[in-house]
Amino acid sequence: MSVLEVRSLRAAYGVNQVLHGIDLDVPSGSITAILGPSGSGKTTLLRVIAGFERARSGTVSIAGQVVESPRRHVPPERRRVGYVAQDGALFPHLSVARNVAFGLHRGAGRDTRVAELLALVGLTAFAGRYPHELSGGQQQRVALARALAGSPPLVLLDEPFAALDASLRSEVRRDITRILEETGTTTVLVTHDQDEALSMAGQVAVLRAGLIAQAGSPAQIYQQPADPELAQFLGEANLLPAQAGSAGLKCALGTLSPAFEPAVPDESVMVLIRPEQLQVQATAAPDAVLATITAVEYHGHEALLSLTVTKESAADHSPLTLRARTRPQPGFVPGAEVFVCVAGAVHAWPARGPAGLVSS
Amino acid sequence: MAGLLSVETVDPGLDPVLGSPRRIFRRRPRWIVAISIVVAGLLLLPLVFLIMQARLVGGEDLKRILFRQLTLDLLRNTVELAVLVTAACAVLGVGAAWCIERTMLPGRRVWAVLIVLPAAVPDFIVGYAWHSIAPSMTGLKGAAIVMSLALYPLVYLPVAAALRRVDPALEETARSLGCGPWTTFRRVTLPQIRPAMLGGCLVVMLALLAEFGAFEILNFQTFTTAIFTEFRVDQSAASALALVLVALAIVVLAGDGLIAGRGRVSRAGPAATRPAGRRRLDVMMIPTLGALTVLVGLSLGVPIGTLIYWLASSQHSTLPAAATLASATFATVKYAAGAAALATVAALPVALLTNVRRTRGLKVLERSTLLIQAIPGVVVALTLVFFSVRYAYSLYQTSTLLIFAYALLFFPLALVCIRGSVAQAPPRLTEMGRSLGRRPFAVLTRVTVPLIAPGLISAFSLVFLSAVTELTATLVLVPTGTQTLSTQFWAYQSNTSYGAAAPYAAMIVAIAAVPSVVISFWFARRTGAAGAVLS
Numbered sequence: 001m002s003v004l005e006v007r008s009l010r011a012a013y014g015v016n017q018v019l020h021g022i023d024l025d026v027p028s029g030s031i032t033a034i035l036g037p038s039g040s041g042k043t044t045l046l047r048v049i050a051g052f053e054r055a056r057s058g059t060v061s062i063a064g065q066v067v068e069s070p071r072r073h074v075p076p077e078r079r080r081v082g083y084v085a086q087d088g089a090l091f092p093h094l095s096v097a098r099n100v101a102f103g104l105h106r107g108a109g110r111d112t113r114v115a116e117l118l119a120l121v122g123l124t125a126f127a128g129r130y131p132h133e134l135s136g137g138q139q140q141r142v143a144l145a146r147a148l149a150g151s152p153p154l155v156l157l158d159e160p161f162a163a164l165d166a167s168l169r170s171e172v173r174r175d176i177t178r179i180l181e182e183t184g185t186t187t188v189l190v191t192h193d194q195d196e197a198l199s200m201a202g203q204v205a206v207l208r209a210g211l212i213a214q215a216g217s218p219a220q221i222y223q224q225p226a227d228p229e230l231a232q233f234l235g236e237a238n239l240l241p242a243q244a245g246s247a248g249l250k251c252a253l254g255t256l257s258p259a260f261e262p263a264v265p266d267e268s269v270m271v272l273i274r275p276e277q278l279q280v281q282a283t284a285a286p287d288a289v290l291a292t293i294t295a296v297e298y299h300g301h302e303a304l305l306s307l308t309v310t311k312e313s314a315a316d317h318s319p320l321t322l323r324a325r326t327r328p329q330p331g332f333v334p335g336a337e338v339f340v341c342v343a344g345a346v347h348a349w350p351a352r353g354p355a356g357l358v359s360s
Numbered sequence: 361m362a363g364l365l366s367v368e369t370v371d372p373g374l375d376p377v378l379g380s381p382r383r384i385f386r387r388r389p390r391w392i393v394a395i396s397i398v399v400a401g402l403l404l405l406p407l408v409f410l411i412m413q414a415r416l417v418g419g420e421d422l423k424r425i426l427f428r429q430l431t432l433d434l435l436r437n438t439v440e441l442a443v444l445v446t447a448a449c450a451v452l453g454v455g456a457a458w459c460i461e462r463t464m465l466p467g468r469r470v471w472a473v474l475i476v477l478p479a480a481v482p483d484f485i486v487g488y489a490w491h492s493i494a495p496s497m498t499g500l501k502g503a504a505i506v507m508s509l510a511l512y513p514l515v516y517l518p519v520a521a522a523l524r525r526v527d528p529a530l531e532e533t534a535r536s537l538g539c540g541p542w543t544t545f546r547r548v549t550l551p552q553i554r555p556a557m558l559g560g561c562l563v564v565m566l567a568l569l570a571e572f573g574a575f576e577i578l579n580f581q582t583f584t585t586a587i588f589t590e591f592r593v594d595q596s597a598a599s600a601l602a603l604v605l606v607a608l609a610i611v612v613l614a615g616d617g618l619i620a621g622r623g624r625v626s627r628a629g630p631a632a633t634r635p636a637g638r639r640r641l642d643v644m645m646i647p648t649l650g651a652l653t654v655l656v657g658l659s660l661g662v663p664i665g666t667l668i669y670w671l672a673s674s675q676h677s678t679l680p681a682a683a684t685l686a687s688a689t690f691a692t693v694k695y696a697a698g699a700a701a702l703a704t705v706a707a708l709p710v711a712l713l714t715n716v717r718r719t720r721g722l723k724v725l726e727r728s729t730l731l732i733q734a735i736p737g738v739v740v741a742l743t744l745v746f747f748s749v750r751y752a753y754s755l756y757q758t759s760t761l762l763i764f765a766y767a768l769l770f771f772p773l774a775l776v777c778i779r780g781s782v783a784q785a786p787p788r789l790t791e792m793g794r795s796l797g798r799r800p801f802a803v804l805t806r807v808t809v810p811l812i813a814p815g816l817i818s819a820f821s822l823v824f825l826s827a828v829t830e831l832t833a834t835l836v837l838v839p840t841g842t843q844t845l846s847t848q849f850w851a852y853q854s855n856t857s858y859g860a861a862a863p864y865a866a867m868i869v870a871i872a873a874v875p876s877v878v879i880s881f882w883f884a885r886r887t888g889a890a891g892a893v894l895s
Contacts, residue, residue: 052532052637076535077544083536089529093551102547103537143533150538 781815
């Protein structure tokens with residue numbers, strides 16, 4: 001069952017249309033990430049769901065109740081939606097415990113509930129502290145505890161890790177994912193960080209210019225993006241023109257096997273090769289193509305190589321550049337000659353427009 | 361109107377992300393510290409003289425003077441008035457700020473200007489305006505109404521600025537946690553603006569303690585009016601009452617420390633750039649517009665309208681010679697300009713201490729220069745007369761003493777202005793200039809001075825404008841045979857020659873009040889410390 005249902009939702013600031021008809025279903029107990037570049041309308045979508053902004057048309061239903069439609073606007077305080085703002089938005093004049101207790105009614109159960117939540121986020125010892133005495137990650141955990149306190153059917157996270165240091169981010173992200181999964185909370189996470197969306201969510205909806213460009217599981221949208229532009233937005237991508245035939249997809253790197261049978265044989269297509277699909281070797285191998293390393297981005301556990309394929313086969317093309325992700329090896333230095341081949345099946349789209357659209 | 365100045369201490373230069381930039385100035389330039397000590401010493405003179413005066417009177421006499429019905433009456437009047445006016449200002453100031461900052465009120469920009477303009481009209485002119493058209497406006501009732509209408513902008517300005525600073529995510533989060541609009545205001549917004557509101561209330565109380573002209577006109581007895589009367593008859597009684605008045609003001613000033621200590625309004629994360637949402641007024645539109653119109657009509661329309669009325673009717677009755685008006689204007693401008701220059705020069709080194717790595721001693725030094733805010737104009741004048749008569753008779757009734765008094769009274773205004781712009785020139789930038797290969801002197805002239813020049817200009821202007829509107833100290837210290845705009849106004853209005861007084865009042869409003877609003881807006885926008893200035 002879907003906890004959140006959004007149907008042909010449109011929203012605007014003045015004459016400026018921001019959302020152009022959004023449809024979204026968030027299944028109960030899932031984490032759904034809304035991923036989009038800045039200006040794509042993702043924060044507006046979240047704010048309409050929370051009730052901070054009004055929609056032009058379309059509906060929003062939470063737990064089966066219509067909370068937003070052209071005729072109806074349930075105010076935010078009656079939607080029972082937990083909300084975690086970008087910087088936590090802890091009330092600076094209240095202690096941690098009183099922040100968590102803010103939305104709870106006075107009564108016998110309140111203190112128990114607060115203690116329970118503080119234990120859940122691992123901040124029992126900080127109950128009496130004030131927000132400015134906490135680190136950024138601790139603040140976000142308090143903000144989450146506060147949002148969860150009233151057991152809302154839906155929790156919204158608005159770029160909750162954007163304000164954190166990079167070193168802290170992955171740790172806080174892990175903590176928060178664990179808490180959300182433990183409590184089985186239905187969550188909508190808004191982010192512009194594809195890494196965050198892919199690693200945290202069970203479902204990712206990519207928002208582009210006010211429309212959902214693609215929705216699906218993280219693996220689906222990473223491996224089979226709807227179009228080349230999305231492929232590049234979701235991570236490093238090598239895009240190569242190819243010719244579909246009965247043997248497979250013929251391109252500068254040889255004949256590749258398609259992830260799906262192409263609809264029309266002998267069609268011009270564009271193939272997507274993720275950097276980790278490229279195997280780079282110092283020695284020659286069958287099917288491998290000779291390439292020169294032009295730059296090395298060293299990351300310790302891996303290295304991102306920029307390669308130029310020295311092509312004899314298709315001399316009419318300008319040199320083809322590729323990005324490959326490998327284990328670092330001593331021989332991989334700029335100027336070195338290596339052999340590259342593609343491992344596994346590749347995703348492809350029918351080629352549109354001029355064939356000059358090559359590589360990233 | 362001495363010290364109508366933000367007691368909210370701006371702590372500039374502290375960058376939450378990069379840590380304190382102050383560490384960069386390892387060595388404290390000695391000349392800055394030395395001059396600051398001299399300035400602080402001069403600023404403490406009125407307090408020293410007051411204590412000397414009290415010692416001369418002697419303990420027995422002090423007791424006799426203080427423990428009598430008059431003191432008790434004055435105390436009761438002061439407390440009653442302070443409670444009424446402060447409460448009224450808090451309600452009017454917060455209400456107006458909320459309407460203008462948080463609703464979709466039509467013409468918000470215009471309202472935002474109209475609502476603060478009353479602060480630019482000197483209180484004694486407001487008192488004169490009301491009394492001349494409604495002679496029954498006297499006593500506690502009259503004083504409370506007139507002062508509330510004159511002083512509420514002092515609460516409005518800091519509260520409006522605080523409302524703009526509140527992170528909208530706080531209020532949205534409260535809404536998502538089940539609080540309605542009113543509960544959200546009470547539980548989240550109000551605690552955020554409370555320090556600004558209380559700070560404004562303290563400034564209102566300081567202004568009430570220092571006010572003389574309006575109360576004299578409205579026939580309401582307070583310490584200032586009593587001191588002024590006693591000063592001519594019984595000097596020891598005047599100094600005894602002055603002691604009580606200063607003690608009250610110090611108590612109020614100390615309240616600032618309490619507010620600062622309790623206020624947890626710091627933003628935990630990075631600053632929000634998104635403005636807060638505004639509420640639709642719907643059915644409340646007409647009542648809200650009506651209320652604001654009444655408020656602006658009473659606080660601004662009545663004084664200005666009355667002034668225009670008297671100006672128009674004096675055309676054919678008691679028109680003062682144009683020459684008198686011109687010479688009074690010239691004297692006023694001369695003294696005010698001298699005071700502005702003196703206060704600005706004195707405030708510069710103290711303001712520069714902000715950028716120096718500060719020890720506890722230096723902080724105390726800086727704070728002590730603000731103690732002068734607790735000393736009303738009448739007391740400053742009184743102590744300077746005491747000093748000159750006894751120790752420097754050649755200074756008695758000279759323009760030097762008057763200019764010195766102005767500079768003392770309005771020093772805090774100059775300090776706040778310059779400190780605001782010193783914060784715009786953090787040591788980081790000086791260091792940057794050095795690292796780009798410039799010598800310290802070149803950095804001073806090419807980086808520091810251009811950056812703090814606006815602060816120096818606004819300090820000079822504010823002190824100038826405040827001195828033009830000063831009445832109490834002027835009445836006591838004005839050199840014999842000279843008339844300023846305010847003394848001439850006072851002389852006429854005391855004889856109930858309202859028409860004759862009007863041109864002088866109009867001139868004061870024209871050369872001081874109007875520009876001071878422009879400057880206070882400009883300054884508030886630059887530094888974000890909207891409450892820092894006025895009149």
